[in-house]
Amino acid sequence: MTSIKDIALHCGVAISTVSRVLNNHPDVSQDTRDRVLQAAEALNYIPNTSARNLVRSSSDTIALLVKGVSNPFFSKLIKIIDREITLRGYTLELHQMDTSEDELRIGAQLANERKLIGILFLGGRFNYSPEEMALIHVPSVFCTYTNSFGTLDASAYSSVAIDDKQAACDAVDTLVSLGHRKIAILTANENDKSISELRFQGYKDALEKHGIAFDPNLVANTGTFSDMRAIYEATSRLIRRDSSFTAIFAIADLMAIVAIKALSDHGRSVPQDSSVVSIDGLDLSEYTLPTLTTLVQPTEEMGLACAKSIIDLIKHPGKHRQFTFETVLRPGGSVRKING
Amino acid sequence: MTSIKDIALHCGVAISTVSRVLNNHPDVSQDTRDRVLQAAEALNYIPNTSARNLVRSSSDTIALLVKGVSNPFFSKLIKIIDREITLRGYTLELHQMDTSEDELRIGAQLANERKLIGILFLGGRFNYSPEEMALIHVPSVFCTYTNSFGTLDASAYSSVAIDDKQAACDAVDTLVSLGHRKIAILTANENDKSISELRFQGYKDALEKHGIAFDPNLVANTGTFSDMRAIYEATSRLIRRDSSFTAIFAIADLMAIVAIKALSDHGRSVPQDSSVVSIDGLDLSEYTLPTLTTLVQPTEEMGLACAKSIIDLIKHPGKHRQFTFETVLRPGGSVRKING
DNA sequence: AACGTTACTGGAAACGTTTCCAGAACTTGC
């Protein structure tokens, strides 16, 4: 393994000079610059990241802390984020967390240990306090996060998300406009201070807007976005408990897919007997039977925004921005008009 | 940021002693050990990875080089691998590659630059030459790889995979035993020296075994495992070209799901008009309509084996092993018996 | 001719660890 020292020796210059050349510092003559670069090439020099990191006390790696990697929407997002981050010359470290773990605490620790230059949080809760935020001394962007509980000042955090409440509202609107009044909801958790709670809020707001009474019997909590067995069970329980609904709003595509299967197993076909609307717009949902009517999240744009945000934030610490994306309804075969 | 030096000062011992305590070296008295650990705790000490990496000239990170992250089978595998790797105290770096890139070359470069201690290759080709393998100076495990083209000696590589040929064969067997003789295949690429070629081979072998003539008209190449649009188009072309088949063998669950949709759009329902069998056993395929008949890969075990293999290999360089897992048929609603 | 600039270069400290070597303080065995 050849080092900067070897190059210096080979060229008869000082170590510092080689370092200057390699880091494109201006104050070195064209002649020595050429010689050094040539030697570096010839000796097949590869910089030692650890040494550089040590003296700079920073690295080139950004961590992605994810709760619930199995969520297929996240999978795609992760893919895009990783692509962009690497493209821009940084490295991405993937860290999964259990739902029970405290993402901020873990993030803070990782940042110190591994000299991270940035953190992307994906899938956490939505009620960070200023005190908690203060734990993190590293540029951080919260993906699919909205400061919906108003715990933070806009100048204190960066985020990329859709308007979850609005999307849920739109989903319910769609159903109502097709004549549905008895609309069940399939959510992960009614009050987890996170995406599911927010979409649940949107559902309730929409009902109220249309003068429909909220019925707790029509709420099914799955406890998860990705465990299909649990989603299936929750749907089945809902059907057994109160099968009077004519439509289901599922807060994620995957839930909708599983719900359709559960309905089918209980002798109710979609969309004849129940309509289903969801949020996500996975590629997959255009190829299911029936195809899903879903509010599409602009995944590509969101992933790009995540990568761009964190890198901007690293370059300009403290310059926080929030990005909110619009969802778009993609009509599918999972709904039908009824005579309300 | 408190360092080892601060602890030493605080306790009135030497730096080296602190290091020994922190690394669990035996030759230090219980008394000093306690004092040091206590101080470390009190001063909120966090080790500096860069410094350690520098002096050890190695890191604690294992890279996962993936071709085609969007493949949902891979998503799950990645999740499990990441979980196990972190659990065992290492860090996982995710690197995606285009299909066009040379994974070994990229791996070799990354290993040097980033002082990787190991590489997991996922989704590459199956015909590495000994010369190519020599590029990689770091313990490496090839996931979902079989040395099917016999280019390597068993003592020269580590791998974790299923027997792709056998699985494909089993899939076709299943269809034949239900009376099917005109069996189409949906594959990514007939000759990519990779998973798809191997499964294609298994398909051909099975046909031959049952005395069924191979018909090139019944072969549909999608060119991809995950681009659903492309899979849909390939299936549609197949149907238009020769719709005489009574069954389709799709080499991956996702392909089967899209194929079923394409068939449906062409007025052929599954399993009434065509049976479909595939390989993967995604959780999802138990919740589609119809559910898939598929050969299940033991994803959990495979992911575990990947993590275990690479760590074993790091600890005992050169000790190569190959793991081959059995697939199990999971019957679903996508097939039916016909009178052949 | 003396002086101040400018352009370039070398030396050396520092980053936070690990690890080798040597030495001090005890034990043990005879």
Place this chain on the structure above:
DNA sequence: GCAAGTTCTGGAAACGTTTCCAGTAACGTT
């Protein structure tokens, strides 16, 4: 009571960079 271990500890070098400071040489200016 002395040599030979044993057990624990400290000092210092090394890992490969970056960066600060000082210094030299060449060049214009006055």
